[in-house]
Amino acid sequence: xxxxxxxxxxxxxxxxxxxxxxxxxxxxxxxxxxxxxxxxxxxxxxxxxxxxxxxxxxxxxxxxxxxxxxxxxxxxxxxxxxxxxxxxxxxxxxxxxxxxxxxxxxxxxxxxxxxxxxxxxxxxxxxxxxxxxxxxxxxxxxxxxxxxxxxxxxxxxxxxxxxxxxxxxxxxxxxxxxxxxxxxxxxxxxxxxxxxxxxxxxxxxxxxxxxxxxxxxxxxxxxxxxxxxxxxxxxxxxxxxxxxxxxxxxxxxxxxxxxxxxxxxxxxxxxxxxxxxxxxxxxxxxxxxxxxxxxxxxxxxxxxxxxxxxxxxxx
Amino acid sequence: xxxxxxxxxxxxxxxxxxxxxxxxxxxxxxxxxxxxxxxxxxxxxxxxxxxxxxxxxxxxxxxxxxxxxxxxxxxxxxxxxxxxxxxxxxxxxxxxxxxxxxxxxxxxxxxxxxxxxxxxxxxxxxxxxxxxxxxxxxxxxxxxxxxxxxxxxxxxxxxxxxxxxxxxxxxxxxxxxxxxxxxxxxxxxxxxxxxxxxxxxxxxxxxxxxxxxxxxxxxxxxxxxxxxxxxxxxxxxxxxxxxxxxxxxxxxxxxxxxxxxxxxxxxxxxxxxxxxxxxxxxxxxxxxxxx
Numbered sequence: 001x002x003x004x005x006x007x008x009x010x011x012x013x014x015x016x017x018x019x020x021x022x023x024x025x026x027x028x029x030x031x032x033x034x035x036x037x038x039x040x041x042x043x044x045x046x047x048x049x050x051x052x053x054x055x056x057x058x059x060x061x062x063x064x065x066x067x068x069x070x071x072x073x074x075x076x077x078x079x080x081x082x083x084x085x086x087x088x089x090x091x092x093x094x095x096x097x098x099x100x101x102x103x104x105x106x107x108x109x110x111x112x113x114x115x116x117x118x119x120x121x122x123x124x125x126x127x128x129x130x131x132x133x134x135x136x137x138x139x140x141x142x143x144x145x146x147x148x149x150x151x152x153x154x155x156x157x158x159x160x161x162x163x164x165x166x167x168x169x170x171x172x173x174x175x176x177x178x179x180x181x182x183x184x185x186x187x188x189x190x191x192x193x194x195x196x197x198x199x200x201x202x203x204x205x206x207x208x209x210x211x212x213x214x215x216x217x218x219x220x221x222x223x224x225x226x227x228x229x230x231x232x233x234x235x236x237x238x239x240x241x242x243x244x245x246x247x248x249x250x251x252x253x254x255x256x257x258x259x260x261x262x263x264x265x266x267x268x269x270x271x272x273x274x275x276x277x278x279x280x281x282x283x284x285x286x287x288x289x290x291x292x293x294x295x296x297x298x299x300x301x302x303x304x305x306x307x308x309x310x311x312x313x314x315x
Numbered sequence: 316x317x318x319x320x321x322x323x324x325x326x327x328x329x330x331x332x333x334x335x336x337x338x339x340x341x342x343x344x345x346x347x348x349x350x351x352x353x354x355x356x357x358x359x360x361x362x363x364x365x366x367x368x369x370x371x372x373x374x375x376x377x378x379x380x381x382x383x384x385x386x387x388x389x390x391x392x393x394x395x396x397x398x399x400x401x402x403x404x405x406x407x408x409x410x411x412x413x414x415x416x417x418x419x420x421x422x423x424x425x426x427x428x429x430x431x432x433x434x435x436x437x438x439x440x441x442x443x444x445x446x447x448x449x450x451x452x453x454x455x456x457x458x459x460x461x462x463x464x465x466x467x468x469x470x471x472x473x474x475x476x477x478x479x480x481x482x483x484x485x486x487x488x489x490x491x492x493x494x495x496x497x498x499x500x501x502x503x504x505x506x507x508x509x510x511x512x513x514x515x516x517x518x519x520x521x522x523x524x525x526x527x528x529x530x531x532x533x534x535x536x537x538x539x540x541x542x543x544x545x546x547x548x549x550x551x552x553x554x555x556x557x558x559x560x561x562x563x564x565x566x567x568x569x570x571x572x573x574x575x576x577x578x579x580x581x582x583x584x585x586x587x588x589x590x591x592x593x594x595x596x597x598x599x600x601x602x603x604x605x606x
Binding site: 015018019022023026027028134137138140141142143144145146149150152153157164248249251252255256259260270271273274275277278279282283286289290293294297 | 338440441442444445446447448449450452453454455456457459529533536537540541542543553556560563564566568570571574575577578581582584585586589
């Protein structure tokens with residue numbers, strides 16, 4: 001078992017390395033270089049040459065890649081072109097805002113979608129199931145900003161119950177924090193709820209229709225024991241995968257939500273970086289999100305291997 | 316299945332043969348409505364795409380234009396009609412690009428197998444191990460916002476999933492008896508691909524096209540909403556939402572209307588794809604013979 005987990009970890013590390021190559025490559029193949037981007041229209045040949053020398057852009061791309069990667073590993077994320085501040089400082093102050101948003105949304109959407117998915121699966125084909133299936137099918141296709149704007153219009157603009165800005169201050173008490181965060185958290189939860197529910201439903205149904213469940217039911221086991229002893233341990237691994245997949249899906253959801261509600265978070269920093277073409281900032285932010293995404297998927301795999309003995313022996 | 320057209324059809328009408336459910340019917344009508352509006356938009360729109368018609372910005376519904384005015388005093392109704400063209404056309408182009416890349420590489424991998432399959436599959440896996448929105452942001456950050464960059468980036472990002480589907484289809488169908496029989500007959504690779512594999516993978520590919528199209532609309536409008544997609548003065552639904560968000564607090568629905576339109580488009584498309592898939596699954600052998 002440990003060997004498989006270790007192999008999986010090594011694979012994850014390799015993926016991360018590939019991701020870093022993609023990020024570095026994508027920002028390197030642009031026509032012109034960072035020096036041209038900094039100097040803009042007013043550049044002269046001499047200034048360009050000096051700046052390139054200063055930033056070490058004359059070295060071959062492969063050397064710069066390893067230099068950049070080495071810096072990343074040691075926590076040196078480079079210097080922002082737009083603000084001239086270290087990227088690490090800029091990220092540090094904003095990381096918590098994004099993390100808090102994602103954690104709160106996960107704390108709400110995961111139990112809710114698991115419960116709804118299970119309920120739907122227990123009554124497969126029934127009225128509840130059909131209604132939920134239709135609703136989630138529609139919800140999946142609704143853009144996050146539409147959900148966010150509707151919630152904002154109703155609760156912040158019309159009813160004035162909640163705040164439309166998620167910009168919290170350190171001196172805020174619990175209720176002020178709640179008012180500020182309720183809408184972005186709700187929007188983000190909505191964005192992953194439908195997906196997670198549908199995936200939970202199908203994996204639970206998959207298990208309920210398997211031969212050993214039929215066997216256990218025919219044996220006359222009470223329903224409680226059927227669910228707790230037979231279905232749940234087997235359902236654990238697909239459900240963990242579902243959760244990790246959707247948490248990583250939040251990475252793209254959170255980009256929209258932070259923009260809608262003006263959260264001063266990490267993705268806002270990334271989008272600003274893209275607008276200003278601040279390459280070191282883009283690289284660092286993309287690397288962080290990529291790492292989180294890959295880590296979550298890795299976690300799901302490892303947990304599934306631990307929960308399900310069948311996965312420990314690859315064919 | 317492919318011979319069905321040569322047989323006399325006993326169906327009373329096309330619609331009975333489609334076996335429409337009411338959700339699919341509604342979804343289909345919504346899509347048709349937007350399609351007609353996209354085709355004949357310029358003749359229907361009362362004002363120009365970027366024409367300022369009123370001094371009042373964020374005029375409410377009914378005043379100024381039919382649906383009010385936006386942040387610059389432009390007619391929301393007219394921009395909406397022009398916007399459906401941009402939105403649908405860009406989504407169509409990106410989906411076609413993703414299919415051109417994905418299907419070609421996917422079938423090539425399934426037929427050639429060997430090192431080609433391994434190399435391409437690994438590269439696609441590396442790209443898929445990475446959130447697609449992030450990938451698009453990095454590329455747009457490097458190349459700047461232009462329609463060409465936008466369309467190519469989103470097209471390539473979407474093609475990873477198309478590749479997976481078509482490769483799996485190619486592998487599955489490639490080992491079936493009738494393909495073996497064709498090979499034994501001495502048919503060439505091209506013949507097998509176009510006469511055996513492609514016709515038999517049509518239904519799942521059509522469903523995939525619908526799903527990618529929906530995803531493309533969501534993806535592109537999301538980027539436009541972030542200010543990184545279609546740029547002003549062009550009218551695009553995602554862009555219209557971004558432009559007019561500020562009006563929400565002034566009681567204007569100039570941001571909500573295009574957002575609702577995007578939702579109507581994508582939800583309808585999703586429902587239609589679901590109907591199509593269910594219909595394909597539900598088609599029993601007896602029904603096929605009936606046709």
